[in-house]
Amino acid sequence: MVIEPPYLIFLGDVPDALAAKTGLGIVDWRPEWCIGQLRLEGCKADAGIPDLSVEEAKAKGVQTMVVGSVNAGGVLPEHWIASIVSALEAGLNVATGLHVRLASIPEIAEAAARGGAGLHDVRFSDVKFATGKGTKRSGRRVLTVGTDCSVGKKYTALALEKEMRARGMDADFRATGQTGVFISGRGAAIDAVAADFISGAVEWISPEADPDHWDLIEGQGSLFHPSFAGVSLGLLHGAQADFFVVCHEPTRTTMRGVSHALPTIQQVIDQTITCGQLTNPAIACAGIAVNTQKLNEGEAKTLLEALARDYGVPASDPIRFGVSPIVDRIVAMAGTE
Amino acid sequence: MVIEPPYLIFLGDVPDALAAKTGLGIVDWRPEWCIGQLRLEGCKADAGIPDLSVEEAKAKGVQTMVVGSVNAGGVLPEHWIASIVSALEAGLNVATGLHVRLASIPEIAEAAARGGAGLHDVRFSDVKFATGKGTKRSGRRVLTVGTDCSVGKKYTALALEKEMRARGMDADFRATGQTGVFISGRGAAIDAVAADFISGAVEWISPEADPDHWDLIEGQGSLFHPSFAGVSLGLLHGAQADFFVVCHEPTRTTMRGVSHALPTIQQVIDQTITCGQLTNPAIACAGIAVNTQKLNEGEAKTLLEALARDYGVPASDPIRFGVSPIVDRIVAMAGTE
Numbered sequence: 001m002v003i004e005p006p007y008l009i010f011l012g013d014v015p016d017a018l019a020a021k022t023g024l025g026i027v028d029w030r031p032e033w034c035i036g037q038l039r040l041e042g043c044k045a046d047a048g049i050p051d052l053s054v055e056e057a058k059a060k061g062v063q064t065m066v067v068g069s070v071n072a073g074g075v076l077p078e079h080w081i082a083s084i085v086s087a088l089e090a091g092l093n094v095a096t097g098l099h100v101r102l103a104s105i106p107e108i109a110e111a112a113a114r115g116g117a118g119l120h121d122v123r124f125s126d127v128k129f130a131t132g133k134g135t136k137r138s139g140r141r142v143l144t145v146g147t148d149c150s151v152g153k154k155y156t157a158l159a160l161e162k163e164m165r166a167r168g169m170d171a172d173f174r175a176t177g178q179t180g181v182f183i184s185g186r187g188a189a190i191d192a193v194a195a196d197f198i199s200g201a202v203e204w205i206s207p208e209a210d211p212d213h214w215d216l217i218e219g220q221g222s223l224f225h226p227s228f229a230g231v232s233l234g235l236l237h238g239a240q241a242d243f244f245v246v247c248h249e250p251t252r253t254t255m256r257g258v259s260h261a262l263p264t265i266q267q268v269i270d271q272t273i274t275c276g277q278l279t280n281p282a283i284a285c286a287g288i289a290v291n292t293q294k295l296n297e298g299e300a301k302t303l304l305e306a307l308a309r310d311y312g313v314p315a316s317d318p319i320r321f322g323v324s325p326i327v328d329r330i331v332a333m334a335g336t337e
Numbered sequence: 338m339v340i341e342p343p344y345l346i347f348l349g350d351v352p353d354a355l356a357a358k359t360g361l362g363i364v365d366w367r368p369e370w371c372i373g374q375l376r377l378e379g380c381k382a383d384a385g386i387p388d389l390s391v392e393e394a395k396a397k398g399v400q401t402m403v404v405g406s407v408n409a410g411g412v413l414p415e416h417w418i419a420s421i422v423s424a425l426e427a428g429l430n431v432a433t434g435l436h437v438r439l440a441s442i443p444e445i446a447e448a449a450a451r452g453g454a455g456l457h458d459v460r461f462s463d464v465k466f467a468t469g470k471g472t473k474r475s476g477r478r479v480l481t482v483g484t485d486c487s488v489g490k491k492y493t494a495l496a497l498e499k500e501m502r503a504r505g506m507d508a509d510f511r512a513t514g515q516t517g518v519f520i521s522g523r524g525a526a527i528d529a530v531a532a533d534f535i536s537g538a539v540e541w542i543s544p545e546a547d548p549d550h551w552d553l554i555e556g557q558g559s560l561f562h563p564s565f566a567g568v569s570l571g572l573l574h575g576a577q578a579d580f581f582v583v584c585h586e587p588t589r590t591t592m593r594g595v596s597h598a599l600p601t602i603q604q605v606i607d608q609t610i611t612c613g614q615l616t617n618p619a620i621a622c623a624g625i626a627v628n629t630q631k632l633n634e635g636e637a638k639t640l641l642e643a644l645a646r647d648y649g650v651p652a653s654d655p656i657r658f659g660v661s662p663i664v665d666r667i668v669a670m671a672g673t674e
Contacts, residue, residue, distance in 0.1 A: 099531065134563025134595050191533040194436065198532050198567040223570075226471025226616050230535040230571025237563045258471050260615065271611070278597065279563050 003095045003120055003182060004064050005033035008057040008087070009047055012069040012080050013040040018150050018256070020045030022097060023068020025179040029158055035062050038083065045069065054083075054090040064120070066182060067096035076100050085111040095120035097178025097189055122178045123192035125201075132199025132238050134279045139209030140334060142286065143241035144219040145272050147263055149228065149256045151249040152318065153219040154180050156289040159318040160216045160245070163327045171214040174206045176235060180218045190220055191231050198231060199279075202238025217241065223271050224263040225255050233275060240279045243286035243330055244272055250303060251294045265311065286333060287326035288315040340432045340457055340519060341401050342370035345394040345424070346384055349406040349417050350377040355487050355593070357382030359434060360405020362516040366495055372399050375420065382406065391420075391427040401457070403519060404433035413437050422448040425456075432457035434515025434526055459515045460529035462538075469536025469575050471616045476546030477671060479623065480578035481556040482609050484600055486565065486593045488586040489655065490556040491517050493626040496655040497553045497582070500664045508551040511543045513572060517555045527557055528568050535568060536616075539575025554578065560608050561600040562592050570612060577616045580623035580667055581609055587640060588631045602648065623670060624663035625652040 007030075009023040017024060027034045027047040036052030039045070047068075054065065065087040071077060076098050084094050084102070088111035096102060102119040103109045112119050142160060144153040157173055157180075164171035173180070175187025193201045206215045217239045221228030246268050255262055263271075269285050276283035288307050292300035300317060307315035314325035344367075346360040354361060364371045364384040373389030376382070384405075391402065402424040408414060413435050421431050421439070425448035433439060439456040440446045449456050479497060481490040494510055494517075501508035510517070512524025530538045543552045554576045558565030583605050592599055600608075606622050613620035625644050629637035637654060644652035651662035 099533070131564040131594070134597055192531050194529050195532050195535050195568045195571065196436070196528040196565060199564055223612075224615060226574045227468040227536055228533060229574055229612075229615070230567040230569075231532045232567075233560075233570045234532065234567025237566055257468070260471055274608070275560075275566075278561060278566070 003066070003185065004093060005030070006035045006062050007033050008052060008054065008062045008065040008092065009034055009037045009049070009068040010065050010083060011037055011039045011043050011045045011047065012077065013042040014069040015044050017045045019071070020047070020069045021150060022070060022179040022182070023047055023066065025154060026066060026068060026182050029183045035060050038065065040083065054087045054092060058090045058092060062092060064093040064095050067094070067098065070097065076105070081105060081107055084108055088112050088115040088117045091115050091117055093118040093120065095122060095182070097122040099123060099192065122181050123189040125188045125193070127188065127204065129193060129197040129201045129204055131196060132203050132234070134199070134237065136240060136280070137203070137208040138211055139213045139215060141206060141215045141217055141239055141241050142243045142245065142330060143217045143236065143239040144245050144247050144289070145232070145236070145268060146219060146222045146247040147224070147265060147268055148222050148249065148252060149225060151247045152289055152291045153247045156245055156247050156318045156323065157216040157218045158183070159323045160327060163323050164214055164216070167327065169214060170210065170212055171216060174215050174217045176202065176205060176218045176220055190235055191228070195230065198234025199238035202235050206239060219247070222255070222263070222268070223275065224267065226258055226260055236272065236276050237279050241276060241283055242280060243284055243333065244276070245287045245289050245326060246285065247289045249291045265307070269311070284333060285311070285313055286330045287313045289318050289323065289326070290315060292317040292320055340403070340522065341430060342367070343372045343399050344370050345389060345391065345399045345402040345429065346371055346374045346386070346405040347402050347420060348374055348376045348380050348382045348384065349414065350379045351406040352381050354382045356408070357406045358487060359407060359516040359519070360384055360403065362491060363403060363405060363519050366520045372397050375402065377420065391424045391429060395427045395429060399429060401430040401432050404431070404435065407434065413442070418442060418444055421445055425449050425452040425454045428452050428454055430455040430457065432459060432519070434459040436460060436529065459518050460526040462525045462530070464525065464541065466530060466534040466538045466541055468533060469540050469571070471536070471574065473617070474540070474545040474577060475548055476550045476552060478543060478552045478554055478576055478578050479580045479582065479667060480554045480573065480576040481582050481584050481626070482569070482573070482605060483556055483559045483584040484561070484602060484605050485559050485586065485589060486562060488584045489626055489628045490584045493582055493584050493655045493660065494553040494555045495520070496660045497664060500660050501551055501553070504664065506551060507547065507549055508553060511552050511554045513539065513542060513555045513557055527572055528565070532567065535571025536575035539572050543576060556584070559592070559600070559605070560612065561604065563595055563597055573609065573613050574616050578613060578620055579617060580621055580670065581613070582624045582626050582663060583622065584626045586628045602644070606648070621670060622650055623667045624650045626655050626660065626663070627652060629654040629657055
């Protein structure tokens, strides 16, 4: 599956930036690929790049319009179809991570046929996964886990890859969600895999590697989220993580999309170790990554210092302060084994 | 989805009875629907019903051939295709719970078209599930959980339904696997649902009900199985079980299909409560169901007495001794709330 850049990022008319996290994530990590954004009236998300029509985007060399916003459950709202049809009629490819195949919508299938453009459904993999075996694979693996959905698990894994590569380490980000697949050009959207194959798909995404190779595996959901914990557990078992980093958003009071309270960081550490030991008895916590966007710099530093002290591992905001202390810890812990 | 009885049970040439558990389960719970079995040379499974050719089955009034054996991963072996084609050519419908759609195999699609017969892929649901919400639903729910796959979770849930109904209680078995769907004519094969929708599908399978209604929900896999734990966790969260029954096979040393050791019953109880409290804080263990097939009656009774004493809940073999003590316990515990 090749998604051809450069991209026009379609954000629709979503009510907040979280719902546009796919589009915003692509812009953050691949700014050179993102020529512009297409937003509908009322859109509350903004990627900070030029607003372009499909015709303007085409004139600027865009190859693919990526649907960068998503509804709960991955449904395609009726009123987004016209935008997709006009992109296809302008000759752009269209890529989405929705739970519905684009070609299953007749107007879209017909427009794609007329425009000669490609449809990419990132959530529908043609790979035939095997069931997970839990057999130890060579290579080193770090998994990002979370107290909730949308707390920076992908960002943290990408930041770890960037920092490790800057140090000359052999490191690869491994995508398990639609945005990660758009950013890295490979991987699989694990939440769309048939339930029997969750851990098996992760074994495929992060295959056997050289003993000194590091995979930075993107986590999904939370072991404590009533909608998605099954995905998180299969992902943990398939990852066979040597180390995990707990990702957290400190101002959130209920888990995304439901009324349940967030677990504590300690609960996440304990449950991740308890469950993760099934496929890697040596699993250990290597750090805490906090999204401190809603705190000022002083508040953020105070919080991170308190977390580092309380949990005995480095705590940082990957966007604001980088992940250098977490990589230091991973290197130190790996070296003493 | 309606699977039309009576059935011819196709067992293929599987190496053991466990691989034929779908077929054997249908025969056990719906003997009146199962006119005969079709086995290939070398088949090590036997449902104890007449061996019939497709022509003989057709002459005896069979409507549907159910593929009652399965390989790891749900793959359809090449050499079973000829049997399916001949059944279709004889005018029988064919139903399977494999991970591949029958119509995706050209020879089968053509034979179905020629014979005018129907193809039923139980693992492919046309229902559009929502993501799980974890919101408490009215009605009472019992979930069967396990120390491994294939330890009697479906049998136990069906036996609980039978015993509760015999006592005049309002009780329904809720199928989450292919065999259960064949037996009850409804439900969904939860292991084939897209990973994001595991708990949501269970909320659909066991919907809101009268306060005195009991759902007996079929469990899948094990929280400790490295291939399938994600399914088990999503199922536990979606079920919001008031009570669970731990199912166990005492002679097994490694988990089915992998090299991992079985968890202890205590580990399963503890982890089920820890995880299950997320969507039902009152979840409690109501019994242990042991498949004692490989023990003699004296050994079985000794084991069950020891388990009941050690864990403080009734322990029984549902096939050998019934589930009456477990239903007694459920009724007593439910009455004191």
